[in-house]
Amino acid sequence: MAEMLPRPTDAELEILTVLWSRGPATVRQVHDCVCARKPTQYTTVLKMLQIMAEKGLVRRDEKQRAHIYQVARPREWTQRQLAGDLLQRAFDGSARSLLVGALSAQKASKEELSELHRLLEEYEKGAR
Amino acid sequence: MSWLEIWVHTPGAAALGSTLAHSLWEGALVAIVLAGALGVLRSSRARYAAGCLAMLAMLCGFCLTFQLVLADQPVQGGARALAISLAPVEQGSGTIIANVPARFHPVEYLPWLAPFWIAGVMFFQVRCVAGWMAARRLRRRGVCAATAYWQDCLQRLAAQVRVSPPVTLLESCLAEVPVVIGYVRPVILLPVGLLTGLPADQIEAILLHELAHIRRHDYLVNLLQTVVEGLVFYHPAVWWISRVIRAERENCCDDLVVATQGDALAYAAALTALEDNRGAVRQAVLAATGGSLVTRVRRLLVPPEGPRAALTPVLSAAILTIAVAAAMAAWQTSAPPRPPAPPAPPAPPAAMAPLDAPAPPAPPAVPAISAVAQDKQVSSQSETVARPMTGEERKQKEEKLRKELENPFRKWLNEDVAYIITDAERATLKRLQTNEEREHFVEQFWLRRDPTPDTVENEFKEEHYRRIAYSNEHFAAAIPGWKTDRGRIYITYGPPDEKETHPSPVPSEQWRYHLIAGIGANIVVEFTDPNRTGEYRMTADPAMLRAPDEMPVPSAGTPTAGATVKAKGQGVSISVPLTACGDHRVEVYTRVVIKAMTYSGPVPPPPPVQVFKASIQCPAPYISSEIPLPNGSYTFEIVVKDMVTGKLAGHTIEFEVK
Numbered sequence: 031m032a033e034m035l036p037r038p039t040d041a042e043l044e045i046l047t048v049l050w051s052r053g054p055a056t057v058r059q060v061h062d063c064v065c066a067r068k069p070t071q072y073t074t075v076l077k078m079l080q081i082m083a084e085k086g087l088v089r090r091d092e093k094q095r096a097h098i099y100q101v102a103r104p105r106e107w108t109q110r111q112l113a114g115d116l117l118q119r120a121f122d123g124s125a126r127s128l129l130v131g132a133l134s135a136q137k138a139s140k141e142e143l144s145e146l147h148r149l150l151e152e153y154e155k156g157a158r
Numbered sequence: 159m160s161w162l163e164i165w166v167h168t169p170g171a172a173a174l175g176s177t178l179a180h181s182l183w184e185g186a187l188v189a190i191v192l193a194g195a196l197g198v199l200r201s202s203r204a205r206y207a208a209g210c211l212a213m214l215a216m217l218c219g220f221c222l223t224f225q226l227v228l229a230d231q232p233v234q235g236g237a238r239a240l241a242i243s244l245a246p247v248e249q250g251s252g253t254i255i256a257n258v259p260a261r262f263h264p265v266e267y268l269p270w271l272a273p274f275w276i277a278g279v280m281f282f283q284v285r286c287v288a289g290w291m292a293a294r295r296l297r298r299r300g301v302c303a304a305t306a307y308w309q310d311c312l313q314r315l316a317a318q319v320r321v322s323p324p325v326t327l328l329e330s331c332l333a334e335v336p337v338v339i340g341y342v343r344p345v346i347l348l349p350v351g352l353l354t355g356l357p358a359d360q361i362e363a364i365l366l367h368e369l370a371h372i373r374r375h376d377y378l379v380n381l382l383q384t385v386v387e388g389l390v391f392y393h394p395a396v397w398w399i400s401r402v403i404r405a406e407r408e409n410c411c412d413d414l415v416v417a418t419q420g421d422a423l424a425y426a427a428a429l430t431a432l433e434d435n436r437g438a439v440r441q442a443v444l445a446a447t448g449g450s451l452v453t454r455v456r457r458l459l460v461p462p463e464g465p466r467a468a469l470t471p472v473l474s475a476a477i478l479t480i481a482v483a484a485a486m487a488a489w490q491t492s493a494p495p496r497p498p499a500p501p502a503p504p505a506p507p508a509a510m511a512p513l514d515a516p517a518p519p520a521p522p523a524v525p526a527i528s529a530v531a532q533d534k535q536v537s538s539q540s541e542t543v544a545r546p547m548t549g550e551e552r553k554q555k556e557e558k559l560r561k562e563l564e565n566p567f568r569k570w571l572n573e574d575v576a577y578i579i580t581d582a583e584r585a586t587l588k589r590l591q592t593n594e595e596r597e598h599f600v601e602q603f604w605l606r607r608d609p610t611p612d613t614v615e616n617e618f619k620e621e622h623y624r625r626i627a628y629s630n631e632h633f634a635a636a637i638p639g640w641k642t643d644r645g646r647i648y649i650t651y652g653p654p655d656e657k658e659t660h661p662s663p664v665p666s667e668q669w670r671y672h673l674i675a676g677i678g679a680n681i682v683v684e685f686t687d688p689n690r691t692g693e694y695r696m697t698a699d700p701a702m703l704r705a706p707d708e709m710p711v712p713s714a715g716t717p718t719a720g721a722t723v724k725a726k727g728q729g730v731s732i733s734v735p736l737t738a739c740g741d742h743r744v745e746v747y748t749r750v751v752i753k754a755m756t757y758s759g760p761v762p763p764p765p766p767v768q769v770f771k772a773s774i775q776c777p778a779p780y781i782s783s784e785i786p787l788p789n790g791s792y793t794f795e796i797v798v799k800d801m802v803t804g805k806l807a808g809h810t811i812e813f814e815v816k
Contacts, residue, residue: 043300047331050350051302066303067328105331105350112332128289128384129296129337130376130407133432133451145452146430153423153459 036085037111045078046101046108049088054100166269173228175268177220178275180227181393184219188212189395196402202409209403210379216396217386275392282388290381297339297347301328308353308361312346315365317631318638319418320692321373327365329353334436336364338371341378355435360428363415370411380407408454416458418638426458567596573640575603577650578622609791609812625649635693643696644685654683664688673747673795674808680747721748721796723813730815733782734796742802746772746781751793773801787815 038046048063049055055063061075079099082088091098165171192212199205303309304327312327323344330347337347346368353361371377383400390396416422433451571579571587579587583603590596605611607618629645630638639645647669654669665687674681685694721734734746772781794811 040299043331044302047300047329047350048302050331051304051329051353063302067301109331128286128293128377128381129339130371130380133335133429133436142452143430143433146433146455149452149455149459150423150427150430153426 036087038082038087038108041078042082042087043108045075045082046087049099049101050105054091054098056096056098058096060099162273166272169228171269171272173224174272174275175270176227177224178271178392179268180223181216181220181390184223185216185390185393185395188215188219189398192399192402202406202413206403206406206410209399209406210383212399213383213386213396213403216390216393216399220390278391279389282391283385286381286384286388289384293339296330296332296337297328297345300331301347302350303327304329304348304353311362312365312369315362316369318634319366319369319373319414320634321369323372325369325372335432336368338368338377341375341381344372344377346372349435352432352435356428356431359419359424360431363419363425363428364432366415366418367411370414371407373414374407374410376407376411380404405450405453408450409457412454412458417636422458426455429455567593567600570600574626575622577646579603621652622649625652633694635691637693642693644694647683647696665690665694667694673749673797720809721794721811723794723811725815729784729786730813731782731784732794734798742800743773743775745799745801746774746796747799748783748794748796750785750787751795752790789815 044064045060048060052059052063057072057076057079060079061070061072064070064075079088079090083090083099087102088099089102091100189212192208195208196205199208304312309327312325316325323342326343326345328345328347329350329352331350333347333349335349336352339345339347346365348364356364383403387396387400412425415425419425429451567587571584587596587599590599604616604619608616609618625648626640626645629640629642629648633639633642633644633648635642640649644667651671651674655672656670658668658670660666660668667685669683669685671681671683684697686697687694721732724731724733732748734748774781791812791814794813795808796810797806797808799806
């Protein structure tokens with residue numbers, strides 16, 4: 031079992047999302063991305079990243095002059111941690127039927143996935 | 159037994175109880191009608207509309223029944239409740255009290271359904287509100303703005319499918335699948351990493367799908383649908399109808415994506431990749447029910463087979479519900495016809511009779527008709543989108559798709575240059591065997607049209623693609639802009655010299671071209687949009703305006719149009735020889751246009767520099783005119799019309815003033 035990491039707060043989660051989306055980044059880059067959604071002070075982002083590095087949520091690469099931050103854990107790990115929150119789960123469960131999107135809320139099974147790939151292959155062959 | 163018992167004996171609760179009982183057969187009826195409609199309807203838009211109507215019918219049926227039953231509820235109901243609580247005191251209602259415990263009758267217990275129903279409604283509505291709040295939270299928590307490239311891409315696609323509200327694209331670490339959240343300010347959430355994990359065209363297809371949801375107001379409809387679900391939760395039919403609506407909603411969006419992008423295979427691949435991409439973090443994975451994605455992909459790729467097999471369980475469920483309801487109704491009608499038994503005898507006929515007759519949303523038969531009407535309306539709106547399912551069309555489409563994959567030049571031929579390629583060129587291209595030859599052909603095709611072959615830029619080609627882009631941006635309806643009548647005219651003849659727009663009574667546009675080479679001068683093309691779908695149809699083709707051409711008039715020569723242009727001072731002298739006009743009167747229209755390449759602004763192009771029109775009685779050697787012009791490149795266009803035979807000749811000369 032992995033060691034216990036504190037559950038990220040909402041602000042931390044946002045920065046983590048930026049890092050998952052853009053990959054390892056400098057504070058400046060993270061700040062630019064956060065600012066695209068809501069105005070934030072550069073120092074706030076810097077402070078947040080420092081705290082997160084202390085908590086072990088992100089890793090800091092100090093080899094270059096501009097420190098580069100990257101996430102310490104894969105997204106799935108954090109998601110699993112968040113999903114451990116029972117209330118959150120009940121919440122998400124009820125939200126599921128309210129969302130509209132390209133896929134249904136339920137994940138396709140292995141059999142269905144292989145069926146999908148078979149269909150695509152068949153069609154491609156037929157197209158040739 | 160306290161307040162609950164007292165409450166259960168109020169007229170409201172009694173009415174609610176019998177409404178619940180009635181809604182069993184009503185719902186079953188609605189489901190059967192819907193099942194029948196689905197058996198007939200093929201287009202997903204019509205099926206979706208039918209589903210929504212059925213849902214609405216269930217809701218209205220419930221409300222109407224309740225109202226009717228309540229209005230019908232005699233005052234005795236109240237009196238009886240009073241009687242029970244005050245039993246020992248009230249002398250006058252003694253007979254009633256005597257009857258209540260003496261007869262054991264199920265109808266008496268119907269009101270007891272009411273508290274359970276209310277508890278259920280509260281549960282589902284609380285869940286709905288919680289879900290709504292969770293959804294709102296999802297759009298704020300753990301998100302970051304997507305890169306500018308994708309934001310721009312989204313804006314472009316939104317313009318293409320004509321989504322008006324501003325849409326934001328966010329990446330979310332909590333969303334597992336792309337979702338749309340919000341109605342007024344919709345947000346598209348993509349799982350973080352998806353933008354870099356999938357090929358760009360697949361992302362575009364997925365974005366298009368989400369935009370389709372926004373355009374169709376699906377978030378709002380889905381919310382309302384969930385509310386209704388929570389009100390009629392006890393009825394299996396409502397869950398089935400809801401499933402139908404959800405499935406058809408996705409199908410509608412799928413159709414829109416394929417209609418816009420034109421590539422079913424790529425889209426199916428995108429959906430599959432998306433499903434592959436979905437994280438494995440899922441807690442409590444529910445048993446997959448029937449694999450809706452497999453069905454959807456199959457629907458995209460494979461023509462549908464015969465009648466739907468999915469109907470049988472529904473039908474049996476509906477029949478079962480009807481049987482139960484009928485049994486209950488039988489009980490009710492066999493109840494003592496005495497007034498004291500409150501909800502029993504008057505209720506069923508009272509509920510049934512007025513329901514059948516006037517109210518449009520009442521369940522029986524009406525939904526089917528309105529569904530069909532809706533179907534017609536929908537299909538006339540966009541035949542190409544709504545009906546990709548009919549066998550013949552589908553086969554053709556697939557055939558086309560197949561060839562497209564074989565031959566990338568087919569798209570070029572059938573879309574890019576469909577309106578400007580000559581028959582001879584088309585035939586030539588079709589004869590070519592190898593891709594190198596075809597590539598060479600395309601190169602030559604544009605080179606032949608390049609007004610300045612010695613420069614790198616091909617102004618003609620640029621203008622042509624600008625026109626296509628303009629058409630797609632401005633004329634797109636259910637079909638892409640370049641396919642519409644306005645798009646065809648715009649791409650073929652360029653922007654009109656004058657344009658009149660009439661929004662009412664029937665939206666119409668009149669485009670006036672002063673001169674179209676080879677066709678004539680003062681050509682007016684009229685477009686109307688009687689159905690207000692945004693797709694204007696042309697009332698007459700300008701090429702048809704040449705009708706007199708086809709009526710041979712003996713002894714008439716064909717006029718020839720030509721001109722010589724000579725530089726003269728700061729301008730030119732143009733002379734147009736008039737030959738083969740015999741002694742007819744001819745009209746000559748000319749204009750000088752600055753060539754497209756010499757201005758770099760967007761639309762509209764500069765107006766004609768000079769237009770003149772002359773009517774001359776032949777025989778005459780020529781007409782000439784001197785035109786002062788600033789330096790630049792120009793096109794001189796001329797049309798000569800023989801007023802007796804109606805024959806036309808056109809010519810274009812390009813020249814420069816230095």
